[in-house]
Amino acid sequence: MTTARGFFVRSEPLRLTQFSKKATNFEILRNLEICVLGEGVMTDQPTAAVIGLGSMGWGAAVSLLRAGIATHGVDLRAEVLEKFRAEGGSSFDRASDAVADVDVVFIFVVNGQQAEDVLFGSGGAVASARKGTVFVICVTMEPSRAIDLAERLEAAGMLALDAPVSGGSAKAQAGEMTIMASGRAEAFDKAGSCLDAIASKVYRLGDAAGKGSQVKMINQLLAGVHIAAAAEALTLGAKIGLDLGMLHEVIQECAGNSWMFGNRGAHIVAGDYTPHSAVDIFVKDLGIVTGEAADHPVPLSQTALALFKEASAAGMGREDDAAVAKLLATKGGIKLPGMT
Amino acid sequence: MTTARGFFVRSEPLRLTQFSKKATNFEILRNLEICVLGEGVMTDQPTAAVIGLGSMGWGAAVSLLRAGIATHGVDLRAEVLEKFRAEGGSSFDRASDAVADVDVVFIFVVNGQQAEDVLFGSGGAVASARKGTVFVICVTMEPSRAIDLAERLEAAGMLALDAPVSGGSAKAQAGEMTIMASGRAEAFDKAGSCLDAIASKVYRLGDAAGKGSQVKMINQLLAGVHIAAAAEALTLGAKIGLDLGMLHEVIQECAGNSWMFGNRGAHIVAGDYTPHSAVDIFVKDLGIVTGEAADHPVPLSQTALALFKEASAAGMGREDDAAVAKLLATKGGIKLPGMT
Numbered sequence: 257m258t259t260a261r262g263f264f265v266r267s268e269p270l271r272l273t274q275f276s277k278k279a280t281n282f283e284i285l286r287n288l289e290i291c292v293l294g295e296g297v298m299t300d301q302p303t304a305a306v307i308g309l310g311s312m313g314w315g316a317a318v319s320l321l322r323a324g325i326a327t328h329g330v331d332l333r334a335e336v337l338e339k340f341r342a343e344g345g346s347s348f349d350r351a352s353d354a355v356a357d358v359d360v361v362f363i364f365v366v367n368g369q370q371a372e373d374v375l376f377g378s379g380g381a382v383a384s385a386r387k388g389t390v391f392v393i394c395v396t397m398e399p400s401r402a403i404d405l406a407e408r409l410e411a412a413g414m415l416a417l418d419a420p421v422s423g424g425s426a427k428a429q430a431g432e433m434t435i436m437a438s439g440r441a442e443a444f445d446k447a448g449s450c451l452d453a454i455a456s457k458v459y460r461l462g463d464a465a466g467k468g469s470q471v472k473m474i475n476q477l478l479a480g481v482h483i484a485a486a487a488e489a490l491t492l493g494a495k496i497g498l499d500l501g502m503l504h505e506v507i508q509e510c511a512g513n514s515w516m517f518g519n520r521g522a523h524i525v526a527g528d529y530t531p532h533s534a535v536d537i538f539v540k541d542l543g544i545v546t547g548e549a550a551d552h553p554v555p556l557s558q559t560a561l562a563l564f565k566e567a568s569a570a571g572m573g574r575e576d577d578a579a580v581a582k583l584l585a586t587k588g589g590i591k592l593p594g595m596t
Numbered sequence: 597m598t599t600a601r602g603f604f605v606r607s608e609p610l611r612l613t614q615f616s617k618k619a620t621n622f623e624i625l626r627n628l629e630i631c632v633l634g635e636g637v638m639t640d641q642p643t644a645a646v647i648g649l650g651s652m653g654w655g656a657a658v659s660l661l662r663a664g665i666a667t668h669g670v671d672l673r674a675e676v677l678e679k680f681r682a683e684g685g686s687s688f689d690r691a692s693d694a695v696a697d698v699d700v701v702f703i704f705v706v707n708g709q710q711a712e713d714v715l716f717g718s719g720g721a722v723a724s725a726r727k728g729t730v731f732v733i734c735v736t737m738e739p740s741r742a743i744d745l746a747e748r749l750e751a752a753g754m755l756a757l758d759a760p761v762s763g764g765s766a767k768a769q770a771g772e773m774t775i776m777a778s779g780r781a782e783a784f785d786k787a788g789s790c791l792d793a794i795a796s797k798v799y800r801l802g803d804a805a806g807k808g809s810q811v812k813m814i815n816q817l818l819a820g821v822h823i824a825a826a827a828e829a830l831t832l833g834a835k836i837g838l839d840l841g842m843l844h845e846v847i848q849e850c851a852g853n854s855w856m857f858g859n860r861g862a863h864i865v866a867g868d869y870t871p872h873s874a875v876d877i878f879v880k881d882l883g884i885v886t887g888e889a890a891d892h893p894v895p896l897s898q899t900a901l902a903l904f905k906e907a908s909a910a911g912m913g914r915e916d917d918a919a920v921a922k923l924l925a926t927k928g929g930i931k932l933p934g935m936t
Contacts, residue, residue, distance in 0.1 A: 422850035478852030510762035512818030514854035552928040588892040
């Protein structure tokens with residue numbers, strides 16, 4: 257049971273649900289009656305856990321708290337747990353301790369192997385979760401592995417959503433991620449208010465696990481190629497003597513623009529490679545693309561992957577993924593902003 | 597002298613200029629006095645010629661007419677000239693006949709060699725143009741060639757703008773192209789009302805010819821790589837069984853989006869390869885990129901260029917540039933919409 261301040265509506269079957277501030281949810285008002293305005297006690301607000309408080313998981317966890325959902329955060333780093341307590345959350349360093357009394361568990365670890373460990377490994381979540389807990393797996397991984405994890409969760413009596421996210425750390429912090437999810441309707445229903453708390457768009461891509469991860473894989477193909485293309489374009493621009501700030505501004509008004517050119521291009525223009533994402537993330541994600549593509553041709557993904565691998569081997573694996581521009585600049589014999 | 601209906605303003609030095617309906621131009625009102633409202637005779641409205649009435653040139657020419665600027669259209673195709681007359685323009689099949697009494701000449705031919713021919717070849721424009729005519733060269737070409745043409749135009753007593761455009765045929769038709777231009781201030785001033793008639797954004801990239809073409813070249817690098825990436829992403833999506841319409845919709849809300857993924861991706865989803873641009877345009881434009889880059893690394897451009905060349909060699913050179921997806925599908929042993 258949690259206490260939260262806000263608008264409440266009475267729905268059928270009769271129960272109190274916190275009314276989201278998000279405009280998209282105003283539609284449900286049509287069939288509802290506003291019965292309480294102000295602070296109240298809610299009997300069915302779910303409780304949530306977020307395993308992995310990196311940039312995306314942190315954003316999800318604080319967005320859940322902001323929506324009035326009691327949230328347990330799990331991370332290995334004591335300073336992150338301390339910071340999460342300061343935000344009003346409950347902090348745990350073991351997944352098994354955090355999930356015993358929660359309804360929805362978000363997994364925001366780095367890769368498929370870590371997801372398997374926090375779910376089924378020693379101290380993992382599944383052994384101590386209640387039957388029927390919804391596990392929302394927001395990790396970018398091989399679609400085949402996502403299907404396997406969902407099957408094992410359901411065999412253990414749990415519900416599962418294959419639910420990778422997109423949007424970057426700023427949108428995560430604002431509760432405005434995009435979620436690409438697939439899984440059973442019951443899982444969507446039970447996790448609904450939590451998904452709404454962290455995302456501005458929730459795409460329901462069908463009943464079957466795997467569809468979410470497949471769409472995310474295609475997104476990462478494009479994202480990785482576009483980052484490398486932005487790096488190639490701005491580095492060539494610098495080589496031929498163009499002002500990078502002007503070039504970056506003009507292209508954003510032209511047909512050559514991409515979300516990544518706008519976002520990561522700004523990092524290159526500023527010479528700021530503070531990691532929001534990281535080179536090694538795209539070594540992983542484009543590796544998933546080329547692996548799952550098997551003999552299907554993905555020449556641009558392969559070319560971009562080779563660049564990210566080379567940048568990682570040159571020591572830039574934990575820098576911002578836009579650091580691939582520094583690799584190209586070095587090869588071209590020029591210096592970009594921020595290169596010494 | 598032309599007649600046009602609209603708002604007129606009196607500027608310093610005293611003269612009548614048609615007042616554009618475009619919001620961006622309202623700023624000039626600050627220092628001006630509205631003196632006529634309604635129909636009037638204007639003594640200094642420029643006259644224009646557009647050489648090359650392909651999709652972009654056609655859009656420019658009808659946008660000039662719509663702005664009340666008397667416009668001469670030049671093309672080799674009789675049916676296009678007839679259609680232009682029906683729009684209220686004057687039609688010519690030789691550049692030399694079209695430019696004798698105009699102030700601003702737009703060049704919208706396909707490549708640098710054609711631009712050279714219509715300017716300086718037999719029946720070319722420069723020999724019959726008045727001194728001081730502004731030549732606005734909107735052709736994507738090697739920056740080195742753009743510089744050469746501008747120098748030869750100035751040596752012949754003309755003014756020149758190196759002014760490639762972006763935006764596609766729909767924006768051209770609406771008078772909302774983006775222009776990336778460099779050249780002398782006098783040329784910008786004389787061509788100003790014509791540029792405003794065809795573009796929603798006119799970037800002034802400095803005094804020197806070449807800067808416009810350099811920025812355009814970088815735009816084409818990104819555009820070409822992004823088209824090929826969209827083709828690769830959607831083809832892999834089809835291979836793994838995703839619904840292409842859903843995939844196209846979801847990605848547009850995610851960080852993997854690009855202007856080209858939205859635009860050309862729609863062609864792939866619909867299986868419609870009616871040429872708006874064409875495969876051979878990117879064989880040319882990415883060829884310019886790799887040529888001008890010389891020994892500077894542009895691996896993604898090279899990979900994309902190889903795909904466009906292969907699609908062209910397979911007979912798709914004059915199809916929409918998105919047809920590179922059909923090449924990848926064939927290699928991957930699948931069929932996309934529109935493939936038989």
